Amino acid sequence: MAEERRGSWFGFGFCGFGQALGSGRGRQVHSPEPLQTPGEDADVCRVSASWSYTAFVTRGGRLELSGSAGCAAGGCRDAWASEALLVVLRAGPGRGAGTELQAWAPGSALSGEPLWAHTVGPEAEGEDAPGGEPQAGALPLLPGARAYVSPRPPFYSPLAPELRARRLELGAEHALLLDEAGQVFSWGQGRHGQLGHGTLEAELEPRPLEALQGVPMAEVAAGGWHSVCVSETGDIYIWGWNESGQLALPSRSLAEVGKTAAGEASGPKEDGSDVRTAEGESGGLAPFIAIQPFPALLDLPPGTDAVKASCGSRHTAVVTRTGELYTWGWGKYGQLGHEDTSSLDRPRRVEYFVDKRLQVRAVSCGPWNTYVYAVEKAEG
């Protein structure tokens, strides 16, 4: 019987602040590189990347920061990194003392006093997945799912208990919530269509996505201005802003650089004509889409089922059941992992993992970079 080997982390994209990302050479990494985390080579089970630094949490509870903030600390169950705040879930001082939620200034190296702290009840003792796979941590959703943290005021927001939140993700100006039944909710600003209710209006309170009712979702992910969810059957639904092709829909800005998938047939710009369209697959003309205000079903290659998704500011990454990684969207800092800095408006497999015979198990995107957890393929 084949045995699962322990996996390791890889990274690619922006590392202009020296955050651990593969070799850490230069300011950008365009192809996946094995992570060299500072300190002990311990089992990293959680990666939370902000723009200028990345937080790593090991299975042993060790937190390490790399980049514009650098430090190490113990007793951490989970961490969530943003430019303004580092939020950490720490085991309380004594046995049975419960868990404490702490918010620190990233540069504080976790010394002195946190900016604020909040005791969380004993239900905070979470479970790790069997097989040792890294869990997508619950933060910014707090254990107990009664509240969540945010890098902007209000820093601590309660959630109605009837929401039964399982997972919460924050974009630049919106929030997504996945409940126990697999229903997706959204709220916040809607001007880029990221709420998915079919308009550009804002929503003050969590509102269920009617278009997705009846399709139980397994995962949600929020980018800067776009939203993704993965159904239990492996389908991807995506909506929001497509300015860099992050929705895998034809993008005008990419066409103008000659890089849209659909627009490969479009000719040079003609004087006097401003009608820009994309050649659809069937040869018909498909319009460019900058904003998709309600969920669209995304086509991966036939036979591929998605299981995990994560979004950066303007890019998207998806893990499939068979252990492949697909990325698309903004690529200027190499965050798509295709060995270049092109942006893409259609999904493309990251060949590195196929070539190295690695099975991707998890992905966690920072705003401009991507971290991937993969295991070696089991021997037959």
Next chain:
Amino acid sequence: MAGAGTLREALRALLPPTKEELTLQLGETVERSVVRLLREAVELFCGGRGDECLQASEAILDYSWEKLNTGPWRDVHRDWRRVYAFGCLLKAVCLCEETGDAGAVAAALRVCDMGLLMGAAILGDILTKVAAVLQAHLPSGKRPAPGPAQEQPHEKRRNLRPQDSNLLRSLSWEVVGKFRHSPSEDIAGTEWQRGNVAHPSCIFLPKARHDHVRIPDVRSERTVPRLRCPSLQHFRKHFLVPGRPVILEGVADQWPCMKKWSLEYIQDVAGCRTVPVEVGSRYTDEEWSQTLMTVNEFISKYIRDEIPELKRDISIPDYCCLGDGDEEEITINAWFGPQGTVSPLHQDPQQNFLAQVTGRKYIRLYSPQESEALYPHDTHLLHNTSQVDVENPDLEKFPKFAEAPFLSCILCPGEILFIPVKYWHYVRALDLSFSVSFWWS
């Protein structure tokens, strides 16, 4: 053409002499990591490491751009716009450091224009000065490709007068806050809604189709009253305070004199500058979109006729001093577009003087009291825009519109129309038209 050397010197002369002065005073909103990156970029620049400075500037631009696109524009903290402008400054100067060729200079000028459009003034309005220097080092659109270094670009360039600077400013960045996204918000599926722009604020409004010009018979309509040079008190008492429109005649005669406006002059002054352009006859149409292009590109694409020479000059009407704001808060916009351009019925949150420079405009005005009969869109974004096509209304859908009283006029060159705050107005250009609007409070 004078080489990269003089350009580099001219740019360096504009920059603060020390790296301590090449900094921004920023508040708490801008994160420490960004401040650190800004400092690093300046170090790289002063250390002569242009390529690395360019990389750092790109990161500064990309990060601050994300902030500019987060939340409503009016809530974007000014410091982020200043950071964005700073990134544009460094990038523009770095682009020209190596080579002074026209391609690099044009690219640098475009970067400056983006900084002027979306950024905020920094270091004594340095981007305007840098843009002027770059512009002076670019061949004008009308000249043939330059031969081996013979002409000095400076000699042929007309000097900008203060009034022209104002107008040029308006061409560049008075639309700040109204144009933010990258071009063309094409929205899938649902009914078209217009980005986060609440006013037809962009400068040029080319039309999508060629109609026969219909000159409305305004004799059958109630006309806007006309006054010849009223006193400030009279204007305030009878029009400003009660909120009544009026056409001011003879005010333009007071303006300092003789200036020829022509396409050539506009191209000379602003040809290589990047401005936002609306494409499509009405912004409530499905084909409406915004895009960026240089004034030269706009003119070659959309303007076919010459503007008749005009011996008028433009300055801020004295009546604006009756408002609460001071002179810097008056927003001046230039509106330039071919015959047939339509601004759909809408209202603005400020008082407006619309000065007609060349060409005629048919204008209809509805009082704010008639708002219900004008069926404004009920979305937040478009609530100051009517759903009704004024000259071709769908009276089945909008029955009350037929009975709504209005005033109308044909505004001719030399005349200024006072549009009171929130007064609904609809405009159609009967000729190739150049107008200047003054928004004040």
